[in-house]
Amino acid sequence: MHLTLHVWRQNGPDQSGQMVTYPARNLSPDMSVLEMLDHVNEQLIADGDEPIAFDHDCREGICGSCSMVVNGLPHGPQKASTTCQIFLRNFRDGDDIYIEPFRATAFPIMKDLMVDRSALDRIIQAGGYVSANTGGAPDGNALPIPQHTAEAAMDAAACIGCGACVAACKNASAMLFTAAKVSQLATLPQGEAERGERARRMIAQMDQEMFGGCTNQGACSAVCPKEIGLEWIAKLNREHIRSKLPQAT
Amino acid sequence: MSNVQLDAKIPDGPLEKKWDRYQADMKLVSPKNKRKCRVIVVGTGLAGASAAASLAEQGYHVEAFTFHDSPRRAHSIAAQGGINAAKNYQNDGDSVWRLFHDTIKGGDFRSREANVYRLAQVSNHIIDQCVAQGVPFAREYGGQLANRSFGGAQVSRTFYCRGQTGQQLLLGAYSSLSRQIATGQVRQHTRMEMLDLVIVDGRARGIVTRNLVTGEIKSHAADAVVLATGGYSNVYYLSTNAKACNVTAAFRAYKRGAALANPCFTQIHPTCVPASGDHQSKLTLMSESLRNDGRIWVPKKQGDKRPAHEIPAAERDYYLERKYPSFGNLAPRDISSRSAKEVCDEGRGVGPTGRGVYLDFADAIDQFGQETIRQRYGNLFDMYSHITAEDPYTTPMRIYPAPHYTMGGLWVDYNLMSNVPGLFVIGEANFSDHGANRLGASALMQGLADGYFILPYTLGDYLARTQRDQLTPDGAEFKQTETETKAHIQRFQTGSGKRTATSFHRELGELMIEACGMSRSAEGLQGALERIPQLREEFYQDIVPPGKEDNVNSALEHVGRLADFFEFAEVMCHDALTRDESCGAHFRAEHQTEQGEAKRNDQDYCNVSAWEHTGVDSPPQLHIEPLKLETVKLAVRNYK
Numbered sequence: 001m002h003l004t005l006h007v008w009r010q011n012g013p014d015q016s017g018q019m020v021t022y023p024a025r026n027l028s029p030d031m032s033v034l035e036m037l038d039h040v041n042e043q044l045i046a047d048g049d050e051p052i053a054f055d056h057d058c059r060e061g062i063c064g065s066c067s068m069v070v071n072g073l074p075h076g077p078q079k080a081s082t083t084c085q086i087f088l089r090n091f092r093d094g095d096d097i098y099i100e101p102f103r104a105t106a107f108p109i110m111k112d113l114m115v116d117r118s119a120l121d122r123i124i125q126a127g128g129y130v131s132a133n134t135g136g137a138p139d140g141n142a143l144p145i146p147q148h149t150a151e152a153a154m155d156a157a158a159c160i161g162c163g164a165c166v167a168a169c170k171n172a173s174a175m176l177f178t179a180a181k182v183s184q185l186a187t188l189p190q191g192e193a194e195r196g197e198r199a200r201r202m203i204a205q206m207d208q209e210m211f212g213g214c215t216n217q218g219a220c221s222a223v224c225p226k227e228i229g230l231e232w233i234a235k236l237n238r239e240h241i242r243s244k245l246p247q248a249t
Numbered sequence: 250m251s252n253v254q255l256d257a258k259i260p261d262g263p264l265e266k267k268w269d270r271y272q273a274d275m276k277l278v279s280p281k282n283k284r285k286c287r288v289i290v291v292g293t294g295l296a297g298a299s300a301a302a303s304l305a306e307q308g309y310h311v312e313a314f315t316f317h318d319s320p321r322r323a324h325s326i327a328a329q330g331g332i333n334a335a336k337n338y339q340n341d342g343d344s345v346w347r348l349f350h351d352t353i354k355g356g357d358f359r360s361r362e363a364n365v366y367r368l369a370q371v372s373n374h375i376i377d378q379c380v381a382q383g384v385p386f387a388r389e390y391g392g393q394l395a396n397r398s399f400g401g402a403q404v405s406r407t408f409y410c411r412g413q414t415g416q417q418l419l420l421g422a423y424s425s426l427s428r429q430i431a432t433g434q435v436r437q438h439t440r441m442e443m444l445d446l447v448i449v450d451g452r453a454r455g456i457v458t459r460n461l462v463t464g465e466i467k468s469h470a471a472d473a474v475v476l477a478t479g480g481y482s483n484v485y486y487l488s489t490n491a492k493a494c495n496v497t498a499a500f501r502a503y504k505r506g507a508a509l510a511n512p513c514f515t516q517i518h519p520t521c522v523p524a525s526g527d528h529q530s531k532l533t534l535m536s537e538s539l540r541n542d543g544r545i546w547v548p549k550k551q552g553d554k555r556p557a558h559e560i561p562a563a564e565r566d567y568y569l570e571r572k573y574p575s576f577g578n579l580a581p582r583d584i585s586s587r588s589a590k591e592v593c594d595e596g597r598g599v600g601p602t603g604r605g606v607y608l609d610f611a612d613a614i615d616q617f618g619q620e621t622i623r624q625r626y627g628n629l630f631d632m633y634s635h636i637t638a639e640d641p642y643t644t645p646m647r648i649y650p651a652p653h654y655t656m657g658g659l660w661v662d663y664n665l666m667s668n669v670p671g672l673f674v675i676g677e678a679n680f681s682d683h684g685a686n687r688l689g690a691s692a693l694m695q696g697l698a699d700g701y702f703i704l705p706y707t708l709g710d711y712l713a714r715t716q717r718d719q720l721t722p723d724g725a726e727f728k729q730t731e732t733e734t735k736a737h738i739q740r741f742q743t744g745s746g747k748r749t750a751t752s753f754h755r756e757l758g759e760l761m762i763e764a765c766g767m768s769r770s771a772e773g774l775q776g777a778l779e780r781i782p783q784l785r786e787e788f789y790q791d792i793v794p795p796g797k798e799d800n801v802n803s804a805l806e807h808v809g810r811l812a813d814f815f816e817f818a819e820v821m822c823h824d825a826l827t828r829d830e831s832c833g834a835h836f837r838a839e840h841q842t843e844q845g846e847a848k849r850n851d852q853d854y855c856n857v858s859a860w861e862h863t864g865v866d867s868p869p870q871l872h873i874e875p876l877k878l879e880t881v882k883l884a885v886r887n888y889k
């Protein structure tokens with residue numbers, strides 16, 4: 001099949017960018033969107049031009065590296081999928097495809113489709129952990145955790161940190177990302193000791209990184225490749241309020 | 250005169266007491282002095298992140314490097330199945346001894362007893378540590394940790410988080426690391442690729458990196474260097490590894506004098522989604538558990554292009570059931586992989602490329618009903634149909650083996666230190682524990698054992714015994730290494746070639762999978778050893794100059810990594826050729842039983858082969874570390 005790509009090209013953070021059109025010919029419907037970009041890049045490289053820069057690694061939907069807006073949707077036109085897991089059979093022969101980077105103030109563009117998402121790492125650094133030094137941990141079974149609790153924690157923990165939630169949100173809010181980590185640890189007994197402090201610090205960091213506020217539209221959850229639910233944002237709000245109460249840790 | 254001295258430094262005493270004794274005898278660095286010690290950790294996957302966090306908690310200053318934009322992206326994130334530990338929570342007879350024994354046997358008696366025993370010993374602490382971090386392991390209704398049996402083990406010792414165990418363990422280690430980054434105890438360097446090792450007065454004292462965003466080449470000095478840079482399956486181009494996995498860090502250390510051990514020991518996983526065409530950029534692993542209920546077959550006739558449902562039972566060859574009646578479809582990874590390749594080589598493969606075999610659930614669905622099968626494998630079936638657009642409930646799945654894990658790596662002693670003093674190697678990057686084949690769910694265990702529980706002790710012992718000084722990265726050795734790194738990059742910029750790195754990488758991969766993959770022969774390996782240097786020459790002649798150096802440039806990154814793969818591939822083939830026996834995943838066609846089983850030669854090859862670099866155009870020099878199996882009895886594997 002043949003497609004026409006319109007791809008955002010931008011040389012560096014401080015430069016202006018524009019959409020550039022590339023014909024992508026002789027594609028197979030079994031190719032992923034990233035393999036289609038590989039195909040175009042092969043030609044660019046062979047011609048001595050600069051390849052389109054984009055983040056990717058695992059190509060199986062778990063590392064959270066791939067990050068692009070395809071036809072207006074973060075990751076692209078398939079529910080619960082990362083771009084690397086979207087195949088060309090989702091498009092029609094002859095289609096035009098528009099590919100842009102994730103856009104948010106907190107995600108400066110580094111080059112082309114590659115953005116800097118280290119703000120998400122700094123939110124984790126602010127408190128997304130249990131302070132358990134290596135060594136001396138009690139036996140894993142010493143603390144029974146009901147199955148439904150462990151499963152709920154796992155639902156939240158499934159976040160791959162891709163940032164599609166931010167890209168989808170009109171406020172570029174990182175609430176879903178932050179909620180997932182806060183909720184995972186607030187659901188588990190191990191997270192109890194630092195529960196209030198964690199919520200406070202992670203939310204403060206989120207604000208500091210210039211992510212926007214949440215207005216409960218749910219675009220984040222709709223594009224989330226791991227289908228992290230909006231209920232975690234409710235939980236985050238609850239955790240935040242709870243952390244302001246006098247008895248909270 | 251060779252510089253490589255292989256002394257495994259295994260502590261004296263009975264096997265069960267060695268690690269205790271080591272810990273009792275090791276030297277400690279005082280808290281005050283720890284603050285003055287600087288350690289470079291390259292790689293922040295499971296092994297590197299756990300090591301960096303643990304070292305920082307102890308008070309060392311850590312500089313952590315990764316070419317990813319975040320530690321959470323490391324290839325470890327993709328591990329699905331689970332992690333082993335000898336907890337015996339299921340009361341099914343597991344023990345440290347049994348995990349140790351299974352690992353040695355699984356490695357076909359080509360690993361060191363003392364290292365493997367220690368691995369089994371610390372395995373239990375890993376689970377405790379991860380639980381304490383909030384890793385959401387699967388639980389029973391009563392709240393106890395759940396286990397499953399994995400990869401043919403007779404006990405249920407595998408802990409898991411749905412199908413995302415690697416993700417959750419890595420996020421656990423990443424969270425501990427993040428906490429140390431926040432305190433400033435770890436300084437993180439992301440999108441930074443190590444391109445060389447710096448040796449000063451015979452000790453590893455630093456690295457040279459390239460900033461993948463600005464292109465800056467820079468030196469970093471430390472009291473010790475830890476490599477946790479993962480495996481090299483991408484030498485085959487197509488593998489289940491993430492695209493960026495490469496051998497550069499390990500290989501540059503090799504070129505600076507570190508020995509490479511057993512590089513030909515690579516594991517090819519039998520159940521992966523087959524390539525759909527030439528555009529394929531990597532392969533996806535399907536959980537091996539599918540083989541519990543799926544039946545593997547190909548048509549009896551060559552070139553039979555009929556769709557699966559039109560091929561009557563009498564014209565199907567259930568080759569694993571036929572050849573291995575008692576294990577059938579559950580035959581070990583290497584046997585299943587090799588058999589699949591054989592039937593495809595005979596022209597009986599299925600699917601568009603002819604490189605695939607059926608994994609058919611029709612009988613299981615008849616027997617148990619579609620609902621039961623959905624409960625067991627629903628998510629895997631979804632994943633498969635997502636990728637292939639075929640419905641495995643009605644059409645048999647197609648699978649094909651793919652390179653998956655590399656047992657070989659840099660040689661290390663009991664301290665996980667290479668033969669270069671001050672250079673430690675952990676995780677998949679070292680060769681230490683899996684011998685000639687790795688058991689399922691044991692790589693995560695080894696990476697975390699190394700990072701949380703072994704290296705933080707052994708590195709301390711090294712630092713305590715070493716004269717320290719405050720080295721800065723501006724000495725002659727650093728400048729020299731930087732100059733060489735820049736020259737290496739320049740080498741690609743001058744030509745006027747027309748071929749891309751991907752096209753060369755693909756060709757190297759095809760050559761390697763054929764000559765040094767599932768089945769190897771002297772003839773094939775000799776052919777590869779002739780062809781690889783030619784291809785490497787063509788590569789240097791015909792490669793398109795990768796262009797800009799001061800910006801993000803994926804072409805430049807790929808060319809550099811591929812150059813190392815080319816040289817490394819030769820070492821692999823030398824190793825495979827020299828190891829004139831079959832063992833574990835290393836199958837030499839000349840050495841098989843009448844039934845086509847691997848035939849070991851314990852007399853001559855119960856050892857580790859460690860290779861020393863002698864120059865790009867001269868063959869590497871072989872050093873042998875004999876393996877003394879004092880506790881485990883050598884036995885022949887029998888899967889009939």
Ligand SMILES: Cc1cc2nc3c(=O)[nH]c(=O)nc-3n(C[C@H](O)[C@H](O)[C@H](O)COP(=O)(O)OP(=O)(O)OC[C@H]3O[C@@H](n4cnc5c(N)ncnc54)[C@H](O)[C@@H]3O)c2cc1C
Nearest residue numbers: 292293294295296325330331443479676677690691692693
């Ligand atoms: C699909 C799949 C499924 C698997 N499932 C399981 C399983 O169920 N159970 C199990 O036990 N094992 C499994 N494995 C194996 C296991 O995941 C790996 O062996 C293990 O995670 C390797 O961890 P590591 O820390 O050694 O390396 P990696 O996770 O590969 O990390 C390497 C790190 O080094 C960095 N790096 C590398 N080179 C450089 C350089 N030159 N400069 C700077 N940084 C560098 C990278 O950025 C990265 O941070 C699986 C493997 C695959 C491919």
Ligand code: FES
Nearest residue numbers: 057059064066084
């Ligand atoms: S490349 Fe890893 S999630 Fe897409």
